[in-house]
Amino acid sequence: MPVTLHHIVVDTHDLPGLARFWAAALRWRVLSEREREVVIGPDESAPVGMCFMPVPATERKTVKNRLHLDLTTGAEDREAEIDRLIALGARRVDVGQSGEESWTVLADPEGNEFCVVRPKETLIG
Template structure:
């Protein structure tokens, strides 16, 4: 049996990082239901400190997700108070194409990414970069 899955990224500011990745990938930030959040707090199933305001909306403090606009694939950004300290064991590869790789690197750097190094294996080349929280990803 084949399983569906999502990639989850631990981060210190899930809503800001979800916004950054949604713009980077051309995906959508998954909306959160403010009425439901308020109801959960009112009924005692959650507390006010488990919520936050982001872009003027009430959201769950501990997570935000982005979704592919066509196929519903999902990437979750989950709060972790510890800042990233070591290299990722899993990372995202963005396939921009050889002709667009340099322009994509420059665009992402202008938006807060960090260029780390250029890699090559035979005819394949990529840039290893880091998002605003230091999570590595590649542009190929």
């Protein structure tokens, strides 16, 4: 059997806080919560989820992520979703974009960048 993606793992200083931010951002739920791990996903049978693992406070993020998530939504909802994510604790960040991009760069409460891209239907054709 070939390998498949199981979890996207995110290191965090605030284990429950960052997990809850992403659960709310994605409209997922917390599936399991242990002392050193919180897993979120759309439901227990989903093939992929996110797992949050603690790191020492001395380990700080210092540069742009080498891997990030791209989120999308309907064209009419894009700005409202960006506003919702900011209200949850995200913030706009500048990683060198020109302003002409079809995406908006945000960072979660711990500074991990992610993008809200234009809807798929506007990317094709």
